[in-house]
Amino acid sequence: MSKFGMENLKIRNTIVFYLNGQRIEVTGADTLKPFAHYLRYFLDKPGTKIVCSEGDCGACTIMVANFRSGSLQKFQAINSCIAPVFSLDLSHVVTVEGLADEQGLSVVQKAFVANNGAQCGYCTPGFVCAMTALAEDCVIENKPITAKKARNYLTGNLCRCTGYEPILKAATSIDLKEVKSLTRYVSKESLADFVSLSNSVEISGSNFKINMPTTLAEAAEIKSADTRIIAGATDLGVLINKDKFSLVKVLNLVHISELQKVQFVDGKCKVGARVTLTQLEESLKMHSPEFAEILKIFASPQIKNNATLVGNVVNASPIADTIPALMILNTVIVTLSKMGSRRIAITDFYKGYKQLDLLPEEIVTHVEFQIPRADQIFKLFKASPRKDLDISVVTFAGLFSLDQKMITDTRIAFGGVGPVVIRMHELEKKFIGRQFTQELFTTLSHFVEKEISPLSDLRGSREYRLKLGENLVKKCYTEISTEYGL
Known part of the structure; x- marks a missing residue:
């Protein structure tokens, strides 16, 4: 040593x-x-x-x-x-x-009681703790607790008997002036x-x-x-x-300071191995709102407060929510071992299902990816039975560069349609030099099945995934044309 x-x-x-x-x-x-x-x-x-x-x-x-x-x-x-x-x-x-102090229940606990937020009570401690975290954040941000914000913070808490209406009423009734900080x-x-x-x-x-x-x-x-x-x-x-x-x-690696940073340099984002998804989501809101939005529905707050981007990448699931985006953003995986460091293009990183270009003694220290430029259109979709707290069936990432309505560059990736997340190289070529029209996207959506090989499982059949892939290409046109007036 x-x-x-x-x-x-x-x-x-x-x-x-x-x-x-x-x-x-x-x-x-x-x-x-x-x-x-x-x-x-x-x-x-x-x-x-x-x-x-x-x-x-x-x-x-x-x-x-x-x-x-x-x-x-x-x-x-x-x-x-x-x-x-x-x-x-x-x-x-x-x-x-x-939560309580010598004067009695906390303001969050009192709100729960006043609004009949519990029946059997088994889920109540978890709800109250999640709601306390919500109140703490709203005090720090000097913002009110809205029903939407409460729903977002409580997506990781399930109740089987009370119903969510009284729980949400409890959240929005909290007097933030009465909140005693956990500090x-x-x-x-x-x-x-x-x-x-x-x-x-x-x-x-x-x-x-x-x-x-x-x-x-x-x-x-x-x-x-x-x-x-x-x-x-x-x-x-x-x-x-x-x-x-x-x-x-x-x-x-929790005590290694340099792995806890998100850095933006020369149009790139460098994410350390210990950066949580919550931290990354907050960091990307200004630099890439589309990426931040997909992280918003990645998982519950409780999961995102611990889970990391590097963990999602190395876990190598073909339905990982972040990998399709990384596939089209020229991402580089940075590793370290006693022998030195390596930089591996993410398109070369996945060799097969759960198989990586990663040596046994190597550590993934960072993930680096390009931030979409202002003249590029970036779209990410996650198809799942539920919007929140659910595993994806199919995921989509698309990046388009246009000159007027002429498509000059395209990058597309799909997840959940094969043993690894797939970069759609042949489909991309068909977009280049074509006019951005609904007819083009409808026509090319039928070529999706030529590059993907989905399997049937409990979350969806092969046929369902093929149709999802086709429809996500069409959805891409609809969202872009509406948002950009094309």
Whole structure:
């Protein structure tokens, strides 16, 4: 390890977080447990419920403020059922037990009671926590809680008996002037504690090892073929809960500051491996509203507050919502290992279903993609049975350059229609040099089936996916012509 001077690094062997203001230190194999499980059975906090164990229902919602890059981030809602304990290192955590104070229920809890927002009550703690995160954000932004905003924040919470109308009424009735910020749990002493603990972590036992380095050099030294990199764990956490995967050698990059940044340079966006989808969505609102909009319906707030773009890319699902966009934006995957770094075009990155041009010892550190220019038209579509909290059936990305009404350049990609996301090179060629007309898009939509090979599964038949692909090309024309007056 002397190559990177790691013998001089100070190593910590515990996970530290603050729960409702109380300092908690966890060691050994307990650091691998799902956080909701640890709350209920080790810390006597049964208010956080475990129902789906998949991050879908929201009953396990808690609020977390992470200490990253030397400062404490704002409180955000996450699913604690799929988050390992170690992922909450150096964080302030507030559960439903921490909402009330010595004067009684919080203003959010009172609103829930006043509007009859609960019946059986099992989902209520999760709703109240998600609603508290909503109230916190609205106070910070100095904006009112609207029904639309409440729906967006509560898409990750399911109720099977009350119905959502009284819950939404509770949200919009909250008096933001009465909200007591969760930062009341954040003391100067706790922040000083986090600063003193901002070093690498290594926790090991007879059959597991967790590494949480603070530098890329250290991470590259640690990474080996049998080491699993964990980012938000929004996918792996589900597999672990279903006994389909076990954590043995873990590399978590959460404490590496340079991986937590979104940078815009020379018309490109550079996204670090630890940038969450929520962070990316906020960053793209000004630079690429279309991309930000597809991220808005990517998943629930609880998932997006933990999930990462790099995780979505490396997971390599053919129905991943971000990959079609990246396929047409000249994206480059940046990797690092002890042998050095590589830059791989995303069009060369996917070799087959879940097969990547990624060596066992390599780490994906960044994803770089071009921001669509002002003279380019960028369109992204996600077709799914439900608008929110649903897996895509077919995804579409299109980028068009026009000179008057003449199409001078086209890039198109489809997801959910083969073992990998497909760049439609032959279809693209047919658009070049043609007039932007409805007739052209209708005619060329029938060529989609020549480049895709969808399968039938529970979410849709082959025939359904073929028809979706055809119709998304037509939809592309309709939206562009309406929006741009073409």
